[in-house]
Amino acid sequence: MPLLFALPLAILVFVAIALLLLPLSLWQRVRSGGARRQARPWLITFNFWGTLVSTVMFATFVAVAGFWWPGAWQYAGVGWLVGLLIGVLGHALTRFEAGPQDLFYKPNTWLVLALTAMIVVRLIAGMVQGWQASVNGVAWPHSGWLSHAGLLAMAAVLIGYAGMYALLLRRRVRHHLRYRGYDRSPR
Numbered sequence: 001m002p003l004l005f006a007l008p009l010a011i012l013v014f015v016a017i018a019l020l021l022l023p024l025s026l027w028q029r030v031r032s033g034g035a036r037r038q039a040r041p042w043l044i045t046f047n048f049w050g051t052l053v054s055t056v057m058f059a060t061f062v063a064v065a066g067f068w069w070p071g072a073w074q075y076a077g078v079g080w081l082v083g084l085l086i087g088v089l090g091h092a093l094t095r096f097e098a099g100p101q102d103l104f105y106k107p108n109t110w111l112v113l114a115l116t117a118m119i120v121v122r123l124i125a126g127m128v129q130g131w132q133a134s135v136n137g138v139a140w141p142h143s144g145w146l147s148h149a150g151l152l153a154m155a156a157v158l159i160g161y162a163g164m165y166a167l168l169l170r171r172r173v174r175h176h177l178r179y180r181g182y183d184r185s186p187r
Helices: 002-033 041-065 072-093 109-136 148-180
Strands: 095-098 103-106
Touching: 002 109, 041 072, 041 148, 072 109, 072 148, 103 148, 109 148
Parallel strands: none
Antiparallel strands: 095 103
C-alpha cells in the first residue's frame, strides 16, 4: 500500500525537477552557445560523427513514423534541407580567430538564440497538443506545423543544422591544421 502513495509522489518530484531544470538548461545553452571556444580536432570530429549517427537514427524513426503520420517524410526532408542551409549560414556568421597553433571560434549568438527559441516552441507545442489530446480528446492536426510531421520537421531543422555546422567546422579545423603544418593524417 505505501508503494501506491510513493509512485505519484515520485512522478510529481520528477515533473518538478524537469520543470526546474529545463529552463535552466535552455538558459545555459543560450549563454554558452555564443561563447568563444577552442576548436579541438578530436572533439569536433566526435561531434561530427555523433551528429551523423543521430541523423541516421532520425531518418530511421521518420521511416517508421511515415506509416502512421501522413507527410512525415516530406516535412522531415524539407526541414532537414532548411537545417542544412541554416548550418551554412551559421558557419558563415561564425567568427574565427587563428592563433599560432590553435583555432578559436565564436558562433553567432543571435542564431543560437533563434534555434533555442525554436526548441522552446517545439516543446511547448508538443506539450499543449499532448494535453489537449489526452484531457480534452482533441485530435492532433493532420497537417501544418503543429501536426506530428510538423514537429518532426522542426527536429529535422535542428539535426540538419547541427550536421552541416559540424561538417563545415571540421573542414575548417582540418584546413587550419594543414595550413599550419600540424596535419598528421596520411595524404
